[in-house]
Every structure is written in C-alpha cells, then in structure tokens.
Amino acid sequence: MSSPRLPLRLVFLAALAIGAALALGLVVAALNSVLEFYQRVSELPVWLRVPLIVLGAALLVAIGWLIWRLARPAARVAGTTAPAVSRSEVESRIGGLRARKAETAALEAELVELDRRRLGGDVQVALFGEISTGKSSLIRALAPDAAPNVDVRGGTTRAVAHFRGRLPDGRELVLADVPGSAEVEGRVREQIARDEALRAHAVVYVTASDLTRAQAAEIGWLSRFGKPLVIAVNKADQYDDAEVAALLGTIERRCDARAAAVVAISAGGSERYERTLADGRRERVERERVPSIAPLVAALERLTAPGADALEPAREAAVLAEVGRRSDALARETAARESAETVAKYTRRAVIGALAAVAPGSDILIQGALGTALVRELARIHGVPVRELDVEALLARLGLTVRNTTAIVLAIAGNALKAFPGLGTLGGGMLHAVAYGLVFDSLGRALAATLAERAELDAADIETRVRVLLAEPARERIERVARLALEAARDGTQRARG
Ligand SMILES: Nc1nc2c(ncn2[C@@H]2O[C@H](COP(=O)(O)OP(=O)(O)OP(=O)(O)O)[C@@H](O)[C@H]2O)c(=O)[nH]1
Ligand SMILES: [Mg+2]
Structure with missing residues (x-):
C-alpha cells in the first residue's frame, strides 16, 4: 500500500521547494524596494518628506482597520435548518414507541393539536x-x-394564553402570550414557550x-424552522432616536436576514411616579404608557398577508421536526430502559446457570447460548443488525478478557459474600455464581453503552468498557447480583425439597 504514495509525496516536496524559493525571491524584492523607497524619501526636502510620511502612516492605519473589520469574528446569530420529517415518518415512529410501551401521549396530543389548529383556519402569531x-x-x-x-417582576406569565387581535386591514390574528425564557428555575416554562412558538405561523x-x-x-x-420571524425591540421610549437607530442596525447585522424584519416599538x-399635590403632599401614581407599535403592525400585516393556508406548511414542518426530535429522545430512553431490563434478566439467568453447573467455566457460559442471546437481544433493542460471525468473534474476545480478570472478579465476589452472611453458608458454588452474575452484568452494560453510542458492535470499545466495569463494580451492582444469587439458591433448595 506504500508504493503508490511515494510519487505523490515527491510531487508535494517539489511544489514545496518551488513555493519556498518563490517566497524568498518575493521577500528579497520587497525588501529591496523598501530600501530604495527609504533612500528616495530621505533625499526629499523636509516640506515634502513629512506630509508623505504622515500620509503613508494614515494609509497603513486605514488598511489595518479594514482588515480588522473584515476578519473580526462577528457574534452572528447562528442557525441551520431543522431536519425535515414527514407526518407519516413521525406517526410510524410514535407507533413503534407505543408498541414498546413508551409514554407517547404527549407526542400524540401534539399531532392532534396540529390538526385542530389547521382546521381552525386562524393565522397564529x-x-x-x-x-x-x-x-x-x-x-x-x-x-x-x-x-x-x-408586572415589573419577571416570570409573570406562567402558561400560554391566546387572544384575538385585529390588524388595521380588518384581518384577525390569534396572538399567543407565552412565559418568558431565561428565568431562573424556569426550564419547564421555557419549553412551554418554545413549543408554542413552533405551533404558530409567525413569531x-x-x-x-x-x-x-x-x-x-x-x-x-427559531430561524431554523424557516417561518416568518420579526424581532421587536421594545421599550424604545427608554432610548433616544440615535440610540434606537444604532440598536436596530446592530441587531440587523447580527441576525443577517434570519429575521424578516427588525422593528423598534x-x-x-x-409607569409609576410620584407627583406633588397642591397642598404639598406627595402621591404615588401609576399610569399606562401610550403604546407606539406601528412598525410591528405593518410588519405583521405584510408577513401574514399570504393567509393561514399558505403559511401552514412551514408551521406543520416546525411542529413535526420538534415531535420527531422528541420521539428520538424517547426512543433513546426506551432503549435504555429495555436494555436495563434485559441485562437484569440475563444476569439472573447466568447466576442460576452457574449454580446449576457442577464445574462451571466462564467461557462456557459467556460463549454459550446465554451470551449469544444477550448480544442478540441488546442489538435488536438498539436496532443494530448483527451477523452470527460477529457475535461469535465478540464473545470469544470477551471470554479471554473475562478469563484474565477472573481472579479480580472472584475476589470481589468473595467480599460480597462476607457482606451477605446468608450467602457464605451456601457453599462454594455460590462464589462462582456471584462472579458470573457480575460478569454478565458488566457485559450487558458495556454492550448497551456501545450500541447506544456507536450503533454498531464495536468489539474494541465493548472490551474496554467491560474491563473498566469488571475492575471496579459499583457497590450497588455487587449487592444486587449477590441478592439475585441468594434468591436463586433459595429457590433451588426449595425445589429440591419439594
Ligand atoms: N419603558 C417601558 N416599559 C415597558 C414597555 N412595555 C412593557 N414595559 C414594562 O416592562 C415590564 C414587564 O412587562 P410585561 O409585559 O409583564 O413583560 P413580559 O415579557 O410579559 O414578562 P413575563 O411574562 O414575566 O415574561 C412591566 O413593568 C411593563 O410596564 C415599554 O414599551 N416601555
Ligand atoms: Mg408576560
């Protein structure tokens, strides 16, 4: 594989040498001209030399400033487009999750609300x-x-409320008032606000x-969803005209056409203030400020002019993208829950298998039917297709790892037995049963983690995780496995008696 790379490297080296020679030539030439220029300038009379130097310096400063303006990392509003998901795709994902007993009610309700609003026909902002x-x-x-x-206090609006407003051209809008974001401890309300923003035609x-x-x-x-967006800079009464103009300019530059309009309102x-009465007493009064929102009304008239039907596709795409994202998150949660159940099930079977065997060997258990079934079931949960050959290779590899760490695992199991006085009296098979339980628990957890993160049966990654898990199993895991062994042993004794 190395021979075809050689000529390429030579070509690259030659190009590099030519480039370096050219650069050197350029530097020498530039230095030469600068020296020549300096000599000529120093020969000039003072009345011509000084203004020339000042002019040159000014030019340099101007060029530097221009470069800084162009190269400065602008804190622009970032935004890509949200991934598009079709209605049928979202519905099939929800159907799949429902079959796996996941909590899909909220996602289904969102789709019902999507239809309800479409049928209502109102333009929603x-x-x-x-x-x-x-x-x-x-x-x-x-x-x-x-x-x-x-209210002057932040966090006044705690839930979504809808109001009907009318534009000067007579059209009606349904306006949604939502809780404010960035409130301390207000994550849930922020999510409520975000969901409502996605359900509207314009924001x-x-x-x-x-x-x-x-x-x-x-x-x-917000701009990722591609629906009409107006930025309203409120409380403009607190600034003078020049400040308002500067503010609008800055925001427009930062948003770079992501908003259809930026308006000051x-x-x-x-407002509360104190006034002095005729008799000299002072009185606190509160009065309503007169609103001034004409630029926003004009922008809303323009943006909602296409009507509800024309604005519906972007609204629907936004809601579906969000439901799709939440169904993905729910799928990950569901897979994690099912994985934990499966690992517990196989750990229990490994413990029972070890107790039943006369002289159990770790390889037999791991590379036997139990290990294969564990891998297959976890792969199915994570939707990762696996081949028989890969499963066998993986189990052989893990069998070696386990054999190398058997002494550690047995020591850990031995300690666990001391913590459970009942276990110690049940005989030598018990030690092995707890050890195998720990091995299966570690295998299962490692497999589930790799499958969830990498979506493939990455043997090296699984092995690394198994080593870590076997070297220092958490106390809670050891106790759970020991308890499983105890239950299995009692069941076994009862069955033998009965
Ligand atoms: N100076 C000035 N103050 C305003 C203006 N509009 C609102 N306020 C004040 O700002 C404060 C907050 O107003 P709200 O309308 O409750 O703000 P909100 O965004 O709904 O707040 P939350 O619901 O808590 O998120 C109140 O004290 C208002 O009187 C304005 O145009 N100019
Ligand atoms: Mg409010």
Missing part, C-alpha cells in the same frame, strides 16, 4: 422572548380587549435591548 421584555404588554397593545397580566421575538448571547441563540434556534406597559 406567538410572542416569544426573555422575561420582562414586555410580551404581555405588547399583547395588550395588539389586542386592546385582552387583559393579560403585566415576534421581543427584546428590550441589544441581543445577549443567549438571545442570539434563541433567535438562531414601545408596547406601553405602565
């Missing part, structure tokens, strides 16, 4: 953003009859300042 940015105040301004809770991302890293990430996430909210 969700407000989304961090706590206290003014989402609920904005709902009030967009739907004056609505009465969502507004208004509300912020009250320049975007933080977390906010930029949220916008990146003042949703209103209320």
Whole structure:
C-alpha cells in the first residue's frame, strides 16, 4: 500500500521547494524596494518628506482597520435548518414507541393539536422572548380587549394564553402570550414557550435591548424552522432616536436576514411616579404608557398577508421536526430502559446457570447460548443488525478478557459474600455464581453503552468498557447480583425439597 504514495509525496516536496524559493525571491524584492523607497524619501526636502510620511502612516492605519473589520469574528446569530420529517415518518415512529410501551401521549396530543389548529383556519402569531421584555404588554397593545397580566417582576406569565387581535386591514390574528425564557428555575416554562412558538405561523421575538448571547441563540434556534420571524425591540421610549437607530442596525447585522424584519416599538406597559399635590403632599401614581407599535403592525400585516393556508406548511414542518426530535429522545430512553431490563434478566439467568453447573467455566457460559442471546437481544433493542460471525468473534474476545480478570472478579465476589452472611453458608458454588452474575452484568452494560453510542458492535470499545466495569463494580451492582444469587439458591433448595 506504500508504493503508490511515494510519487505523490515527491510531487508535494517539489511544489514545496518551488513555493519556498518563490517566497524568498518575493521577500528579497520587497525588501529591496523598501530600501530604495527609504533612500528616495530621505533625499526629499523636509516640506515634502513629512506630509508623505504622515500620509503613508494614515494609509497603513486605514488598511489595518479594514482588515480588522473584515476578519473580526462577528457574534452572528447562528442557525441551520431543522431536519425535515414527514407526518407519516413521525406517526410510524410514535407507533413503534407505543408498541414498546413508551409514554407517547404527549407526542400524540401534539399531532392532534396540529390538526385542530389547521382546521381552525386562524393565522397564529406567538410572542416569544426573555422575561420582562414586555410580551404581555405588547399583547395588550395588539389586542386592546385582552387583559393579560403585566408586572415589573419577571416570570409573570406562567402558561400560554391566546387572544384575538385585529390588524388595521380588518384581518384577525390569534396572538399567543407565552412565559418568558431565561428565568431562573424556569426550564419547564421555557419549553412551554418554545413549543408554542413552533405551533404558530409567525413569531415576534421581543427584546428590550441589544441581543445577549443567549438571545442570539434563541433567535438562531427559531430561524431554523424557516417561518416568518420579526424581532421587536421594545421599550424604545427608554432610548433616544440615535440610540434606537444604532440598536436596530446592530441587531440587523447580527441576525443577517434570519429575521424578516427588525422593528423598534414601545408596547406601553405602565409607569409609576410620584407627583406633588397642591397642598404639598406627595402621591404615588401609576399610569399606562401610550403604546407606539406601528412598525410591528405593518410588519405583521405584510408577513401574514399570504393567509393561514399558505403559511401552514412551514408551521406543520416546525411542529413535526420538534415531535420527531422528541420521539428520538424517547426512543433513546426506551432503549435504555429495555436494555436495563434485559441485562437484569440475563444476569439472573447466568447466576442460576452457574449454580446449576457442577464445574462451571466462564467461557462456557459467556460463549454459550446465554451470551449469544444477550448480544442478540441488546442489538435488536438498539436496532443494530448483527451477523452470527460477529457475535461469535465478540464473545470469544470477551471470554479471554473475562478469563484474565477472573481472579479480580472472584475476589470481589468473595467480599460480597462476607457482606451477605446468608450467602457464605451456601457453599462454594455460590462464589462462582456471584462472579458470573457480575460478569454478565458488566457485559450487558458495556454492550448497551456501545450500541447506544456507536450503533454498531464495536468489539474494541465493548472490551474496554467491560474491563473498566469488571475492575471496579459499583457497590450497588455487587449487592444486587449477590441478592439475585441468594434468591436463586433459595429457590433451588426449595425445589429440591419439594
Ligand atoms: N419603558 C417601558 N416599559 C415597558 C414597555 N412595555 C412593557 N414595559 C414594562 O416592562 C415590564 C414587564 O412587562 P410585561 O409585559 O409583564 O413583560 P413580559 O415579557 O410579559 O414578562 P413575563 O411574562 O414575566 O415574561 C412591566 O413593568 C411593563 O410596564 C415599554 O414599551 N416601555
Ligand atoms: Mg408576560
């Protein structure tokens, strides 16, 4: 395999040598010109020399600045497209999970809600953003009859609420007020808000300042779903015109066309202040600020103009992508649960098998029917196809590993017997039974971990994991195996008596 690589390396070396010679020539030439230039400049009269040097320095600074502007790592809003999943694909995944007794009710409910909203035919707009940015105040301004809770404290809105608002052109919108994100201990509410944002046709991302890293990430996430997105910079009343213009410019640059529009608004909210009465007393009053949201209304009119039917495919794709992602996570959880059950089942069988055998050998158990069945069942759970040959090769390899570590495993099992006084009196077979139980438990866990992470029967990876698990089994594992052995021994004795 090494001979075809040789000429390629030679060509590469030759190219490198030519390149180096060229670079050297360039450097010498450049140095030469600089020296020549310096000499000429120093021969010039002072009145010409000084301005020329100043000009040259200014030019250098300008070039440096330009390079910095171009090469500066911009904290742009990142976003790719969410993976598309079809309705039938999602349904078949959910069906498969239901058959495996996974908790699929929430996923099914999401699909029912998807259909319910499509049949309703309303254009739906969700407000989304961090706590206290003014989402609920904005709902009030967009739907004056609505009465969502507004408060200076963050985390006021705790669940999703829908309100009907009307655009100046007469069309109705269903507006969703959602809990704010970035609340301490507010993970569940943040998920509720995210789910609702995906269920809407268009999203208004509300912020009250320049975007933080977390906010930029949220916008990146939203933009992956390709539905109309407006960024509303609220509380513009707190800035002067120049500041608002600068803020809009910065956000537009960072979002790089991921948002269909970036607008500055003042949703209103209320303000508290103290006033002095005629008799000199001071009084605290609260009054509603007058909202100023025209640019947002215009953007919403434009973005929702295509109507519910035209906006439906992007909405459906977003919901399906999220249900798909959650069904994948549920599939991983289900596989982990089934794996644990399977490993427990085979560990028990290994213990019983070892107790029944007259002179059990680790190889016989591991490379026998029990080991094969364990590998096959775990591979099936993780959807990894395996060949008979691979299973045999793997078990032979693991048999060697186990034989090399038998002394350690027996020592560990011996210690376990001391901790369980009942076990010690049951005879020598018991020690081996606990040892085999530990071996099977370790094999099963190693197999399940490799299959889950690599989706293949990677023998080297499995072996490494088995070594680690056998060398220092956790106390909880040892006790469980010892208890299994005890139960199996009692059952055996009872059967022998009966
Ligand atoms: N200065 C100013 N304050 C505003 C504006 N809009 C809202 N506020 C204030 O911002 C605070 C939060 O307003 P909310 O509407 O409750 O904010 P929210 O985003 O719904 O908050 P959560 O539901 O907790 O996430 C309140 O004190 C409002 O009075 C605005 O346009 N200008
Ligand atoms: Mg709110």
